[in-house]
Amino acid sequence: MVSQSRYMPSNLEHVEDLEKYRRGGFHPVHLGDKLEKVGAKHRYEVIHKLGYGGFSTVWLAHNLIEGGYFALKIVCASESSYGPPPPVKAVLDSHPGKIFVTELRRFVILGPNGSHICQVLPLTGPSLLSLSRVPYRLRPAACKNLGRQAAQALAFLHKRGLCHGDFTAANLVLAVSPALHRLSRQQILQLLGTPVQELVHPTGPKTTSASSPKYAVEPADLSKLGSSHLTDHLMVIDFDQTFGFGKTLPSGVPPSPGFHLGTPLASLAPEVIIEGAAGPGSDIWALGCTLFRMRAGIQLFTEWHNNMASNVLGDIFDTVLGAPPSKWRKIPFRKNGWPAASPRSGTDKAIDTCEFGQEEPYPDEDLRAKVYGIWDENRSKTGPALKAAESPIFWTVDPNVVPHWGNVRDGFPHIPPAEASQFLDLLRRMLDYDTKRRITADEALKHPWLAGGKK
Known part of the structure; x- marks a missing residue:
C-alpha cells in the first residue's frame, strides 16, 4: 500500500x-x-x-x-x-x-x-561536483592539481587499511580561506x-x-x-561509508558492506554491483569516474532509465569500456534492475538474463571518444591573463552556448591531444575490470597526467 x-x-x-x-x-x-x-x-x-x-x-x-x-x-x-x-x-x-x-x-x-x-x-567551500556541471567548469590545470590531491588522500587511507566507500566528486570540496x-x-x-x-x-x-x-x-x-575566500586545497568529507579491509580489522572498524556500498551507481565498480566485492579497487574505480567528471564536466557512465544497475552495466560493457570478462557476460537480473545475487534485488522471482559484450562498442561512445571529445575553456594561449574577478580554479559557462558532446564549435577548443593520450591511459588503468591489474592510488600518483599536477 x-x-x-x-x-x-x-x-x-x-x-x-x-x-x-x-x-x-x-x-x-x-x-x-x-x-x-x-x-x-x-x-x-x-x-x-x-x-x-x-x-x-x-x-x-x-x-x-x-x-x-x-x-x-x-x-x-x-x-x-x-x-x-x-x-x-x-x-x-x-x-x-x-x-x-x-x-x-x-x-x-x-x-x-x-x-x-x-x-x-x-x-x-563548494564540492567538485558543483564545480563540474553547468554553469561551472573546472579549469584544466586545477583538475590535475585537485586530482593529485584526491589521489594522495586515497593513498593515505589505503595505507592505513581504510576505504572511503563513496569517493566521488560530491565528497571532494575546496577549503575556505x-x-x-x-x-x-x-x-x-x-x-x-x-x-x-x-x-x-x-x-x-x-x-x-x-x-x-x-x-x-x-x-x-x-x-x-x-577566489578571495576559496583556496585550491582539497578536503574530503562524508565518511559514513568508510570501512576497513585486509585480513585483520582493527577493533571498531566496520568490514566491507559488500552489495550495500552506498556509492552512487554511476561511480560504482562492476565487481560491487555484480559480486558485492567492495575494496580498495572500488575506491580507485570511483576516483577514475571522478577525474573524468572533473575534466569533462559530465558523468562517464549514465544512470538513465530509472537509475537501474542493469543499465549502468550496459553502459559500461556495451559502450564505454567494451566487453566484460566471460564471468560477467550473462547476468540474471530481477525486475528492479539489480543482479539476482544482490540483496538489493528483493524477493521478486521474475528474472531476466542480460547478455553483455555481444556487439562491438560504438566507436563514438567508447572511452577514447569520450576523452578526446572533452571541450575546454574558451581561452587561447596568447589571450589575456585571468581578470581579477575570475577564479583560477573554475570558469563560468554560458548554458546557452554549451557545445554538443564531441562537436567542435568556434571558440570551444578540445582537450590537447597530448593530454588526452595521457588521460586516456590513466583512466584505462583505473577502470580495468580486473581489480588485480587496476592501478593503486600510489601508482596513480606516478602517472604523467597526475604527476603533471604537482605544484
Whole structure:
C-alpha cells in the first residue's frame, strides 16, 4: 500500500525530501534559529543552508560565543548513532594536513520529530561536483592539481587499511580561506545572496504543522564565495561509508558492506554491483569516474532509465569500456534492475538474463571518444591573463552556448591531444575490470597526467 504524501512537492530546484519531516525524520529548521543553549546564551545561529542528504540537512551557522562560521549537520532522529566510529575518526584526524573533515563536536537537539544528533563541522567551500556541471567548469590545470590531491588522500587511507566507500566528486570540496571567518554576517550573505525560500504546504489537515518547517530553503551556491575566500586545497568529507579491509580489522572498524556500498551507481565498480566485492579497487574505480567528471564536466557512465544497475552495466560493457570478462557476460537480473545475487534485488522471482559484450562498442561512445571529445575553456594561449574577478580554479559557462558532446564549435577548443593520450591511459588503468591489474592510488600518483599536477 502506497502511503499518502504529507506535503506538496517543492518547486525549488534543490531541496530535501519533504516527506522526511515526520516522527523519526528531519528536524525542522528556520533561518535565524538559535541552537545549543549555553547558560543564558545560544552558541549557534542559522544564517543559510548548505545542503542535505538522505539522513540529514546541513546549515551554515555563526558561532555567537567564540566567533567564526561552521556547518551544522542535523541528523534524522532515527539515526541514533552517526558518523565514523572512533577508530576511523582517529585515523582521519591523524593526517598532518587535516584534509579529512570530521566533526569538531556534537550536541543533541530535541524537536517535534525526536532527538537529533547535530554534528559541528568545519565550514568548507563548494564540492567538485558543483564545480563540474553547468554553469561551472573546472579549469584544466586545477583538475590535475585537485586530482593529485584526491589521489594522495586515497593513498593515505589505503595505507592505513581504510576505504572511503563513496569517493566521488560530491565528497571532494575546496577549503575556505581563514579570512572568511573575519567577515561579518552581512558580508557573508552579500556574497552568497539572500536565501531562496518557498512555503511548505501540507496536503491535509491531519499533517502536524510542527513536524515540518514553515518554508523550504535552497542551498547556497558556495562558488559565490569567490577566489578571495576559496583556496585550491582539497578536503574530503562524508565518511559514513568508510570501512576497513585486509585480513585483520582493527577493533571498531566496520568490514566491507559488500552489495550495500552506498556509492552512487554511476561511480560504482562492476565487481560491487555484480559480486558485492567492495575494496580498495572500488575506491580507485570511483576516483577514475571522478577525474573524468572533473575534466569533462559530465558523468562517464549514465544512470538513465530509472537509475537501474542493469543499465549502468550496459553502459559500461556495451559502450564505454567494451566487453566484460566471460564471468560477467550473462547476468540474471530481477525486475528492479539489480543482479539476482544482490540483496538489493528483493524477493521478486521474475528474472531476466542480460547478455553483455555481444556487439562491438560504438566507436563514438567508447572511452577514447569520450576523452578526446572533452571541450575546454574558451581561452587561447596568447589571450589575456585571468581578470581579477575570475577564479583560477573554475570558469563560468554560458548554458546557452554549451557545445554538443564531441562537436567542435568556434571558440570551444578540445582537450590537447597530448593530454588526452595521457588521460586516456590513466583512466584505462583505473577502470580495468580486473581489480588485480587496476592501478593503486600510489601508482596513480606516478602517472604523467597526475604527476603533471604537482605544484
